[in-house]
Amino acid sequence: MSIEVANISKLYGEQKALNNISFSINKGEIVGFLGPNGAGKSTLMKILTTYINASEGVAKVSGFHVETQKQDVQHNVGYLPEHNPLYLDMYVKEYLTFNAGIYKVSKSRIQEVIELTGLTPETHKKIGQLSKGYRQRVGIATALLHDPSVLILDEPTTGLDPNQLVDIRHLITTIGKDKTVFLSTHIMQEVEAICDRVIIIDKGVIVADKKLEALRDDKEQTVIVEFDYRVEDTFLLKLPNAKLVKNTHGFIYEITFATTQDMRSHVFDFAHDNDLKILQLNQKNASLESLFRELTSK
Incomplete structure (x- = not known):
């Protein structure tokens, strides 16, 4: 088991940031930790990375107790906090070399993570x-230097532009092929694009824990498409099995x-036949x- 959380609670004074939550994550899973702002996502990640202690309960990472075996946990975890702490006046390789010295890893590993993260x-x-995307x-890369078995990412795509989003999603998916990834977000599209499973938290309580496939609607689907030109809804409704068209904004x-x-190929053919370019699908x-x-609205 890569991550085990059993009856964890965290109190700040009289406020309960986490309230008796439990779940486990198997090796090799990519799990999205989804919830509104202030739901308790960052608090749990700080507990799992030994940054703070829980008020009650037990948490383990790669079999090591986060309070009594902190150094073992730290050897097995790579962590990207929500506010990515970087020395802005250092060069990229200089900064990674500095951190490699802390982890006592070889210089060859520095080049490996540089290539892996593009x-x-x-x-x-x-x-x-650097742009925000490259800073992420x-x-x-820093989180991967010591080759951890578990990667914990707190809001890894916040503030990125659409191109940077795609790049970081692809990077996380690539990393997830041989590591357990636990990432928090309040953006549902991130979970859909990256994760195998979703855990939803609200007001410090786990309210859902499901495989993504179990959440898919068997009766209908929605395709989001952005063209380079406005299209009348009536034309899109002529697509096979189309029942509703909504122009959310612009040409989306x-x-x-x-x-x-999967109807995306039909949308692609529609665009081709009508000399339209697809900007996202x-x-x-x-x-x-x-x-x-x-x-989360109760």
Whole structure:
């Protein structure tokens, strides 16, 4: 078991940030920790990374107790906090070399994480010169230096532009092929794009823990598409099995289809036949969105 959380509570004075939560994560899973701002996501991650202690309960990472075996936990965990702490006046490779010295890892490992995280073209720059997306890559590279078995990421895509989002999602998915990944977010699209399983927390309490496949709606699907030009809803409703079209803003449309078949290829063909360019094309998990709203709006 990579992560075990048993009856964990955390109190700040009289306020209960976490209230008797329990779950476990198997080796190799990519799990999204989903919840509104202030739900307790960061608090739990700080407990799992030994940054703070729980008020009650037991947590283990890779079999090691987070309070009594802190150094063993730290050897097995790579952590990217919500506010990525970086020395902006240091060069990328200089910063990674500095951290490698702390972890006592070889210089060859530095080059490995640079290549893995796509930092090679930026190594000659100071961190302060990098975009937010590349700064996140530096943070993830730092978390990977000591080759941990578990990667804990707190809001890894907050503030990124659409291109940076895609890059970081791909990076996390690649890392997740041989590591357990536990990432917090309040953005449901992140869970859909990256994760195998979702845990939803609200007001310090676990309100759902499900495999993503179990949340998929078998009766219908929604496709989000952005064209380079406005399209009349009536034309999109002529697509096979289309039952509802919503122009959310600009040239972005949500098309609901009454079928389990993946309809993105039909949308692509529609764009091709009408000389339109597609700027984004994604499926939306209506079941996850509905569940999230139902459980966190009470």
